[in-house]
Amino acid sequence: MLRGMYTASGAMQALQRQQEMLSNNLANARTPGFRADQASLRTFPEMMIHQAATNERTGIRPAGNVGTLATGVFMQAATPNFAPGSITETGNATDLQISSIDGVPMFTIFHNTGEGTGIEGETLYTTNGQFAVDGDGILRTTDGDQVLDEDGNFMNVGNDDFKVSPEGVVTRGNGEQVGRLGLVTTNNTEQLERVENGLYRAPEALAQGNVKVDQGVLELGNVAIEQTMAEMNAGLRQFEANQKVIQAYDRTAEKAVSEIGRVR
Structure with missing residues (x-):
């Protein structure tokens, strides 16, 4: 019982x-x-x-399985x-939406683990394209982590006046090209470990992939x-x-x- x-x-x-x-x-x-x-x-x-019953006449307990429990x-x-979520148009330059036919697309970011120094931390990945520009012109997540370019450097856009091409190339308002966003893809989502606030850790660096970027558009939850x-x-x-x-x-x-x- x-x-x-x-x-x-x-x-x-x-x-x-x-x-x-x-x-x-x-x-x-x-x-x-x-x-x-x-x-x-x-x-x-x-x-x-x-x-478990015993034969009363012979005293022999018969063997056998009744079944499973x-x-x-x-x-x-x-x-x-990791299926795509719904899309909403915001018009904000710092809102980016990514898509790919090669796998699950993600942004590369530097997650700070120190006291805001930007020195101690690790490279993580996110599908959240809602960013902001800090006082130094660095593109950051809403939690303060720095967005990285394809070479692993902080993405310095200067201010909110910047453009992002469908290939992820960032150009400031004055026409200066500052680099390409660190856009990666993966087909093995089982290897991703959820960390916090929509961030994911991978055992190895994810490969850069064929990712399309839409600026002024935001992907919500799925x-x-x-x-x-x-x-x-x-x-x-x-x-x-x-x-x-x-x-x-x-x-x-x-x-x-x-x-x-x-x-x-």
């Missing part, structure tokens, strides 16, 4: 984690570059049930879905709102079903203690 309670409670914990993930997806549906997570629910290893489920991981809400409703019904299973076990246990075990 307790095994059944553990199985149901384990399912409730997995469903709770799934609901938290789906809620986070909904909350970031309009976040630029956000990639929705997908839950991976797996079952624990099944247990083999052996025949599932021991519950768990949420193994939440993996990002959350399918209706589907996510339907999944949340289905998860809630499953949670309630497992809750009723535990209540049934609880009533059975109470009856066993108060009635079956009563001394007459």
